[in-house]
Amino acid sequence: MEGMPGTNCPIPPGKNYTYHFQPKDQIGSYFYFPSTAMHKAAGGFGGLRTNSRLLIPVPYADPEDDYTVLIGDWYTKSHSALRKNLDAGKALGRPAGILMNGKTGKTGGKDDEPLFTMKQGKTYKFRICNIGIKTSLNFRFQGHSMKLVEMDGSHVVQNSYDSLDVHLGQCFAVLVTADQAPKDYYMVASTRFTKYMLSATGVVRYVPTDGSKVAPASPELPPAPTGVAWSLNQFRSFRWNLTASAARPNPQGSYHYGQINITRTIKIVNSASTVNGKLRYAINGISHINQETPLKLAEYFGVAEKVFKYNTMKDDPSPSSLENIVTEPNVNNATFREFIEIILENPEKSIQSWHLDGYSFFPVAIEGGKWTPEKRKNYNLLDAVSRHSIHVYPGSWAAIMLTMDNAGMWNLRANSWDRYYLGQQMYFSVLSPNYSLRDEYNIPDNAELCGIVKGMPMPKPYTP
8 A cells, every 4th residue: 555656556547546544653744645657746745744642742732733834846847748858868957946835925025925824922833844856945934943843753852943954755843933023924945955046935924913914024035054064964963852752652762773783784876877878867776667567466466576576686786787777676675674774875966865665764874975884883873863764965875774674565765756757766575474464464455456466366365
């Protein structure tokens, strides 16, 4: 039920699909989006809020209201035109603008309609997600600081920030107190790590207590930060709240990830090159291509060998393998419940953002240059934030650690959608040796079947 081309058949044109799921082990701020082709560029996304159960305390008082802010780059070309360009081997190019909840905003407008309203002296939660397809963004409030309380489903140490770098696929939840003069204020989202500057604004309005008209926002917008060092220092300030409870009653810090022995190290190196004269992106020299039969279904029905080969990607790629990109399905076996370290190395000049489905992981370090085993002495083995996305600056690396304890076929991908579409993704096959319902559900009764598994007899169901 992953919703990716490697796990599910696409919903046929004119049909619908009902997805049942239980968010029992997660809280926090997320968003949904279409994963096929370049449909994400046309919209179809929205916020998801998963609240803690009433019995589990949250490490801050209930806010006056809860707002979702979806920021992202926008292309005026249709998703089909963008896809056609990528299929022809062309780069995606720069976006036409930035949107905030579907609008660009106009600074200095006298009759700006507010996106949100606040009452004097009250505190509000804003959930900020970068739902774009290409660009890291910086988000800030005019005249107000933001107290960070949650990111990617984890409670964090509550530091205050004047602005936040929000990379592709990431979500932050902040508390903002209406403690300024009652008038309009701008929220600002602007591009980061680009040669061009694009931005969007949205108005937050203080509700007047006497019904009078409020003063417009100042046209002087808070400036954006510059450079990698500022952003890297901000990343290093993010810390897991070890005493807070998330989805379960026990504190987050009761899981001591830094005391677990690493059983496998996988180095992931992204690259760009051409195959048959067309642009492709790759992981360790392999540019993934989707198959008509989803990988998970081929595996579940026992016909994997007819669809893909396991482990064609090496854990430590050689320089020659990075130079010559091959196009094929990229599926790697992972042993159930093994604790692994993944090094994401970015030798390119553009920032990368990565997402791993089915898991939260611990980003224990981001540094410039190339990774070596000696770098482990710099890891944060105590309170790295458990999350599902991480960015890697140009010419840098990031190290993440996780336990492969969720059986399934899980996609590791670039959040930059052109890179994802043109092959910078792979799948981890995590099989439970017991084929037990304790580890994985049976295929849903309403699952769509396609490719070579369509019409095949159903496999024997898992047992408790």
